[in-house]
Amino acid sequence: MGSGIAITIARSGIPVTLFDPAESALERSRQLISDFFNTAVAKGKMTPEDAQSAISAVSYVSAISELKNVNVVVEAIFEDLGVKHEFLNAFLANAAPDTLVLTNTSTLSITEIAAGCARPAQVVGAHYCLPAPLMKLVEMSRGLQTSDEAWQAAWRFQEATGQLPIETKDRPGFILNHFCIPYHNDVIRMIESDIAAPEEIDRAMKSALGFAMGPCELIDLIGLDTQLRASEAFFAVTNDPRHAPPPLLRRMVAAGQLGRKTKGGFYNYSKDAIFGG
Ligand SMILES: NC(=O)c1ccc[n+]([C@@H]2O[C@H](COP(=O)([O-])OP(=O)(O)OC[C@H]3O[C@@H](n4cnc5c(N)ncnc54)[C@H](O)[C@@H]3O)[C@@H](O)[C@H]2O)c1
CATH class of the missing domain: 1.10.1040.10 (N-(1-d-carboxylethyl)-l-norvaline Dehydrogenase; domain 2)
Structure with missing residues (x-):
């Protein structure tokens, strides 16, 4: 899921740092992302130059300390509240104060994910559809503590990356x-x-x-x-x-x-x- 989300952002011209603690997962992502853009060129949907700049927009890191200058984090860890909290808190410990946190959970409560984080007001639910590069829909939901500023910034981020945000309540499974x-x-x-x-x-x-x-x-x-x-x-x-x-x-x-x-x-x-x- 994370690779697909990275594609939607990179093709909008926004640099992406893809973090995964598993080197094998990073290698797989690198392959998927370059295959996606090369296939788009072969099908005449992208110029080789645009594809190359999208491929180059993605960098790959396996240590949280290498996540630098991040304005928006899109968390797409497997469905485990504790692991999501652990990552988000480790990341937020050194992140800029206004960093926006999007969480791509399918079933967990946005309010509970936010409540276990250092900055709950900045957490917004953003449930992408698989395969993210082909599916524009993103189900967006607020937690009880999400600020209006974070909500509006998250909405603008989806539109800037060519996705179609729709609002759902913070309920298991969304729509x-x-x-x-x-x-x-x-x-x-x-x-x-x-x-x-x-x-x-x-x-x-x-x-x-x-x-x-x-x-x-x-x-x-x-x-x-x-x-x-x-x-x-x-x-x-x-x-x-x-x-x-x-x-x-x-x-x-x-x-x-x-x-x-x-x-x-x-x-x-x-x-x-x-x-x-
Ligand atoms: N697969 C889908 O169709 C789909 C669709 C929408 C949303 N989602 C949601 O997206 C999230 C990820 O699902 P998936 O199918 O991609 O899972 P996945 O198991 O395929 O991938 C999860 C990735 O998280 C990585 N990871 C493990 N610990 C981590 C950590 N501490 N920090 C960062 N990365 C870590 C793993 O190495 C793995 O590469 C889940 O919350 C899921 O519910 C999945």
Whole structure:
């Protein structure tokens, strides 16, 4: 998710520093980002010069101390409140006083993320859609302590980077995941109950409902580990059984079948790119 968000910012001409403590994740991001822009050139959607300047706008660091001159941080760590707090507080300890904090959570409360941070008034929810470089929608929400200044600055940031912000309340799942998390869990339970194979479910949903992607294709793109973490976080708040992770999801994650990121989930993937171009 972080790589896709970095693309939306870099192509607007804004320099991006991509931080991840895992060198392997940084290497993967570097590859995804350069593949995205090179594919855009090959498809005639960008000039080689524009693509090169967007690629050069992104730098990669694996230590928080290397995050310097940051006006806006877009946090896209996996769905774990404690890990998000730990990063944000370590970052804010040396950040400029007016640094804006956008958090890309799918299910956690913006108010709770903000409340555990040193500067809660500057935290705004910004839930991007996957794949971020192709999907303009960003669901924006305020925490109880978010200031009007931070809210307006976050809105302007989305518009400046060509995204389409829409306002939602600070509720688990916002708009999209209110539907998508239980829908995806229902589909996984259908597969587990042997009602239909992934290919058949996808074909049915695309053909009958006009969806661009079938649910199994979409879960593979989102990542089964992300679906698992989001379901756990969502269920913990709502106690709705449809939000609880199905056993098959847990088994596939345990087996490392995470979807496109591991080249296999409900489908097998060879060398096709995640974002297209
Ligand atoms: N995948 C989606 O479809 C999707 C869509 C919208 C929002 N989100 C949200 O985006 C966030 C990230 O999801 P994802 O699917 O990209 O997860 P992911 O597990 O694929 O990636 C998370 C990244 O965070 C890195 N990380 C771990 N600890 C860190 C730390 N302390 N500081 C910085 N980075 C750290 C990991 O190395 C990893 O590269 C989650 O909150 C998720 O709910 C995901």
